[in-house]
Amino acid sequence: MASSLAAKLARVRQLDSLDGTQCVQSSFAQMGTPLSEATFVVVDLETTGMGAGAAITEIGAVKVLSGAVEGEFSTLVNPAQFIPPKITALTGITNAAVARAPRLAEAFGAFLEFAGLSSSTVLVAHNASFDVGFLKRAAAQLGYAWPNPLVLDTLALARMLLPRPQVKNHKLSTLAGLFSKAAPPDHRALTDARATVDVLYGLLEKAAPAGLTHLEDIATFSAPIPLKRRRKVRLTKDIPARAGVYYFRAQNGDVLYIGSSKNLRARTRSYFTASEGRGRIREMLDIAASLTYTPTVSEHQARILELEEIDRYKPPYNRASRNQKRHWWVELTQEAVPRLKVTRVPKGVRLGPFSSKKRASASALAICRASRIRQCALPLRKVDTPYHKDCYLAQTGGCSAPCHGFTEADEIACADAKELLNGHLASLVEASLETIGDLSAAEEFEAAALERDHLKALLDGAFADLWTRPVRVCPKIIAARKLPKGGWEILGLSYGMVVATAQSAPAASPLPTIETLEECWPDVPSCRAFSREELIANSKWLLSAPTRIIVWQGTQTDPAAWHVDGVGRYLDLYNKLKLATS
Secondary structure, three states, X not given: OHHHHHHHXXXXXXXXXXXXXOOOXXXXXXXXXXXXXXXXXXXXXXXXXXXXXXXXXXXXXXXXXXXXXXXXXXXXXXXXXXXXXXXXXXXXXXXXXXXXXOEHHHHHHHHXXXXXXXXXXXXXXXXXXXXXXXXXXXXXXXXXXXXXXXXXXXXXXXXXHOOOOOOOOOOHXXXXXHHOXXXXXXXXXXXXXXXXXXXXXXXXXXHHHHOOOEHHHHHHHOOOOOHHHXXXXXXXXXXXXXXXXXXXXXXXXXXXXXXXXXXXXXXXXXXXXXXXXXXXXXXXXXXXOEEEEEEOOOHHHHHHHHHHHHHHHOOOOXXXXXXXXXXXXXXXXXXXXXXXXXXXXXXXXXXXXXXXXXXXXXXXXXXXXXXXXXXXXXXXXXXXXXXXXXXXXXXXXXXXXXXXXXXXXXXXXXXXXHHHHOOOOHHHHHHHHHHHHHHHHOOOHHHHXXXXXXXXXXXXXXXXXXXXXXXXXXXXXXEEEEOOOOOEEEEEEEOOEEEEEEEOOOOOOOHHHHHHHHXXXXXXXXXXXXXXXXXXXXXXXXXXXXXXXXXXXXXXXXXXXXXXXXHHHHHHHHHHHHHHHO
């Protein structure tokens, strides 16, 4: 059996290497673990019946490594219950045969010791849900922690690769007749396990052209997906397991979709599995004719390059980040009687940037309600005629009514609004949470949800402001982060945008590289258009613990400082709201 397995594995390797793409071959470590080097534990059980109350009567297993049989395991098991005559007729296992056999505790422990199951082991069975279900129940019954190996079901694999009428059915005996020259299965555990080994490698040979070549492919390969699309996994053949940006392209070379990942190989291969449920992406995959990539030093640089490339190419199948330079602010106007204004070009005290005008408007409304600053946009004239009627906000106390004359109340409203725009949001957030609680208690759930959404919109802009305010006004920042394999990743930022990148060699001082970067510093205008997403990503990277700030030319001495009564204390709440509204 070992020689036939080796021959089949050689064909698997050959089929996996067939591709017309000419590019640099990635290292084996980057590609993942080939199935030709994997450890398979092929198991078969005989039981007293089909249900959860049935018991194991025999365990048979074969361990295979790199196509060679490493060992076999077989034992009868005393099930501590009667074996029905129909089961005896099927398997030949009698009550007398198991009377002196080891009990489950002894037999199962011996099996686990033989199998050496782990997250990198592949547990194989024909109709795996049956055998693995019994093994999991045995582990729970005996107090063993289930090791969660990868599970490969040869029945599911056969149904996908050998649809009827290619075979009359998918029974183990039928498939063994197709792939195996050894003794046919006979409903005894070890014999059936041996037959399953031959079936396994026969199916792997057929599955290789469709993309089942590495351990990482097992989890999703047998899920339903059109074979034409699955076979396009060959496009990922030379994609490495490193950070970078990937480009799906049409036949004429046009970019269809752009993405980034810290592991290009794993991410791009995931598109060709059932886990990809987005209709437009499935449509894109059917059109795609090639897949290219640009490697980067880190995941962060991959994300920044992705944003720049999406802005450059405007790929038709990218929905997010297509308008990343469109953002909005809530600002306090510089009129004699100030008001709040939603604008794309702020000039005064402001909060933001917000990702949409709708969110900015909702935040402006929340601040107006909290501060009682005027909401009307018309020029104000002092009202002293008997025909004037106050607006509903003035009548209900929602506005300081400066139309009657600018008073101390209006000054307080403006001062409160300015404090809120500067990030001192504790009082507003607490009041909003109390309102949500009151509305929920009164079972006014739609109103509570609306208040929640307004709070989420406000926090969205407030955290964008918190993270980016010290960075977006700084003309020159140089920061570095140590790379996992040695050396330093060095970024130069100007007004929040990346303007220079560098990398120092492992075991070498990064200072000469930093000095060179400073000497070549570009002249960047402070008023240039920027990407909100890139600004936030750079700010988070800059202010996170592993990053070391080398040069900071700005007015704020501590860029990571948060107001005691500011929005920073509500980070956990903000994350929960994002989950609730996603």
